[in-house]
Amino acid sequence: MYLENLKLINFRNYNNLTLNFHAKINVFVGNNAQGKTNILESIYLTSAGKSFRTTKDRELIKFDKDQAYIKVEGKKRYTDIVVALKLDMNKKKQIKVNGVTLTKNAEILNNVYVVVFSPEDLKLIKEGPSERRKFIDNEISQMKPNYFYHLTQYNKVLMQRNNLLKKINHHRKYMDTLHVWDEKLLELGTRLIKEREKFVQRINPLSRLIHRKITESKENLEVKYMTNIDVKNTFEATMESFRCKLKESLTIDLQRGSTTVGPHRDDLGVFVNEVDIRSFGSQGQQRTSALSLKLAEIELIKGETGEYPILLLDDVMSELDINRQKFLIKALRDVQIFITTTEVDYLNQLELNEEYVFYVKNAVVRNASI
Template identity: 45%
Template sequence: MIVKSLDLENFRNHKDTKILFSDRFNIIYGDNGQGKTNILEAIYLCASGRSHRTSKDSELIRFGCNSYNIKAFVVNSGLDREIDISYFNDQKKQIKINEIPLNKLGALMGNLYAVLFSPEDLFIVKQGPMERRRFADITLSQIKPSYFYDLQLMAKILKQRNMLLKSINTNPSLADTMEIWNIKLAEVAASIIISRRKFSETLSKLAQNQHKYLTVEKEIISFNYNCSFQGNDDSKREELIENYVRILEKNLTRDIALGYTSVGPHRDDYDILINGKSLKTYGSQGQQRSAVLSLKIAEIELIYKETEEYPVLLLDDVMSELDDNRQKYLMDSITNVQTFITCTSDTHFRSTLKEKCNYFKIEDGRAAGEF
């Protein structure tokens, strides 16, 4: 998987930026606030269909303009692909692959795989369940488009069910229609749970191998899926559906009072453990950094395991957050991966990187490249 080039038009602070990349290392450097991260954001958007920094496409438009356009030229499984994403104010995002419009966002998944690593990834450990679900959901959506559609369907069903819960307060007879929404929700929830369970098992094993090496076998990391209602990890699809419907019925009075669905995959979590103890509660800052590093490298391996294609790696100002040992571990672990690194200074990489490398100095949304 290689990103050959990127064209940005009115994206963030980039008016008209065209960049040709190395298929190995790309060092994107310059002062803060010049537009380095915006380049990684555009690549990530081409892989996942969303920005990692905002949920509003309107915020991605250059100030004073009314649209943006991104073109990424990608080699995937030996085939050339042009990913074209456009957005006009107050209109739906338009996506094309090789000039063919996509009707659904899910059709974008699988054309470009990307793993992003930034200082904010410590939120995976430090913050609430939403950050951990987001981490897992984005990776799963890239490698399994059907999972992305399941998430979209669950969101629609939850919206309808929650509206019904609020309406029952004023019209109790509507409670008779709840059964159909319970069944619909349970069916899609079962698919999501099964996918998350498999994902966490695979990622946990891969991360353990990485983390043992990083910590000289002093620590064992676990990334465990914690389903909010399922007690049996071996439950099959039909069992999951029956169990969830039963929980929804049991919680109906409570959900009506709350006005929303209180239990389900939309509220599930993942436990990150070091030697069996909560990393969030008991882990030091250094342990948390090491754990996230291990998870990110495991994410690369998982994508390769599932797709036989290595993702591109986007390192957004993370090298300054890692000590020399962790930096070396990271660089030694990405020998087969096209890598994009943002930083304020290129000096360190010029003296240490011996492989093929392109350098790009970013100033006020403009890129000057050295090849």
């Protein structure tokens, strides 16, 4: 799919902006703090309903204004798509897809498909397991809105169970209600585990292939789903093994007042030539692996939905060597790409021939290509 245009009113540092996009490559060039990432952020918002930089919608509204408005129009294989968001300082945000107001904001998922790659994504490999769980969760949610619902429910149940564990330490009578929460936790948790396992099984060969190409076959990438539950073939059997683990850990859970087993403790193992690069990888290896995973995500979304997602590359091109940049552009021939950069020089080396270049200066955007 691709976006044809974007309209912003009072979003971040923009007053009123309308941009028409190139179906292939769109480059935003400008100094720091001019509004380049703000444009990518607004596009991301039409996909996920939230920002990749903040959880506070209010920050997205222009200083001193009460409302902000974002709208994109795009083309999918068989349909056109229009997504519009209205953010309000005092009210819940309102989202419209093809003119229809959504009753639940989570319904925005599955309309505009977006993959972002930013320097933050280096964290994906380097930081703790929660970053990698977030990666898995975001990707599956984009393809399966139901997953997002189950995840939210699981987190609620987990919190309730943890509260109860703390209470039991004071009053044993609460013990009777524990099994009620356990059942919910088991059922929702097993759903998450099975989906995550499936996701990793699919992303593994895709990212390995891409990684091999980027590294000219020098590196063999392997991602592994790491969970403290024994995953079995069927849903029921997996739920049973989760049940056993939960029983075994009851004493320790009571001591700690928190649940020590379950998918909230999952991780994604990332290995290059059988070495765990979360701990032992070089910067370059970590960066390339993150890139391979992100590119695999594009293929996966294409496989799952029939549409190529849009790719947002925020400040990452200059971090990759020229061969990797060239590989990226070549490998993504069918993907609409939005690039931000402070330097325009390297673009010439890339020999792009299907692009718009936009110059961004203090929230004024000039299309230098037409």
